[in-house]
Amino acid sequence: MRTLFIVISIVVVVVLSLGGLFLNSKIFLSFIVIIPILALGLWDCFQTKHAVLRNFPIVGHARYILELIRPEINQYFIESNTDGVPFSREQRTIVYQRAKKVLDTLPFGTQKDVYEIGYEWLNHSLKPVEVDMKDLRVTIGGPQCKIPYSASILNISAMSFGALSANAVMALNEGAKMGNYAHNTGEGGISSYHKMGGDLIWQIGTGYFGCRTEDGCFCPKQFEEKSKMDQVKMIEIKISQGAKPGHGGILPAAKITPEIAEIRSVPLGKDVNSPPAHKEFSTPIGLMEFVKKLRDLSGGKPVGFKLCIGKRREFLAICKAIHKTGIYPDFISVDGGEGGTGAAPLEFSNHLGTPLTPGLIFVHNALVGFSLRDKIKVISSGKIASGFGIIKQLCIGADLCYSARAMMMAIGCIQALRCNSNHCPVGVTTQDPELVAGLVVSDKKQRVANYHHETIESVAEMIGAMGISRTEDLRHWHITRRVGPNELKHYGEIYHYLNDGDLLKEQLPADYARACKAAVAESFDHIEDISTRL
């Protein structure tokens, strides 16, 4: 094509020049269009970076244009109601409909294949009850907490200002205030945009942003001052998140504006490291002591931690540390490997971290097995967007839920998949002021409050249809799954649910024995590794 293009270019220029000279001088006007095209084609031929353009000058650009609009073409013309990733069109549509309070019913019956393996449903009752959605609250705060928090069963999961725009944070927080639910700050600290009056869960990550000494360690003085703000209702230590467990990050100096520097308590003009692990603790007992330290400094507010399950032994070591120290975290947030992020390496998102269902059931079982379940609330997150999504979590092991991406959709996210590029077309995950201006806080705060309200209402109606009036009465046998063409199982038959105290007995359940014996409160390491080092 390259040689052909050069030949054609020469022929075109010669023919048009002769035509202009001998036939009609107006023919020269066509050079206004022809010359830029030929110049682009020649640039394509002689540049060295793109083979497609060198070999197919001009037409090769079509590939880049199509590649650019591929997600849109896929979303608008190709995907069906039940496909589309990470959230299907059906899941997105229900969020938009509830956020706008428009018709959210389905005509003509389900489009799902109810005979497909993996199809799940809730078991309704012949004796339905009426449930008041206002009763669907969960009190968080164990025996050592002085200021328990009455939480909604659906709250906004951690997303920092920085990952989200200022307008997005404001809309989320104002929505949380209107709907009386909580908003997790994300690890980037509490910004002025979070201070719209909505309840806050202040997340403390490995960078200790907002309560950080100059050398990147935890600063008790700053923490004490901010945690005592009335708006801060709970504190969450972030150990890991499902989309990128164990992955640290660097905040480059160029991105640190005076505003960010103030919010995060970091210096201007220097790269800031957010390491993969905490500096304040390195053992399970250390984690418990940090929980206590934060609870004491905050005046007794609920303190918990967030993690995605990796090595089971390490979580069992935490349970042993709780017993050994007598320090109870007030809540544990379990994030699934399918969780979202602003940006993460592909391999981390695709191949690290236990998915939510097995991760959550394991955490629930470990707490039950160590007789801790009544003292610690479990929050789950991972693609929860509907009433069914919430109820499933509450059946299989959670007390309440978080949602990040459905909340983003409620304030206008269209799943354009540009969160990592600063080009989010709807102003949710960008800092570009032109794009941020597109997100009108006064409109979107109402939408996110609507979405929350309608979703909780759907939970109330569904559990009512199941004959259950309190979410704490939901059990794993209330949800059934098709596991074979002619085989149905409830979750208690698919997963092994432990009985209270099973992991404190001499005879351990076979599927937990190895990990449990290897776990020690003093270290995250394998007990055999420790003994060989001693």
Ligand SMILES: Cc1cc2nc3c(=O)[nH]c(=O)nc-3n(C[C@H](O)[C@H](O)[C@H](O)COP(=O)(O)O)c2cc1C
């Ligand atoms: C834009 C964005 C930013 C996030 N930032 C954080 C964060 O700062 N800290 C954290 O623990 N998780 C963060 N997450 C993960 C979410 O809090 C949540 O755990 C995960 O997305 C699963 O919930 P979802 O499936 O409802 O989105 C972020 C997610 C997104 C989409």
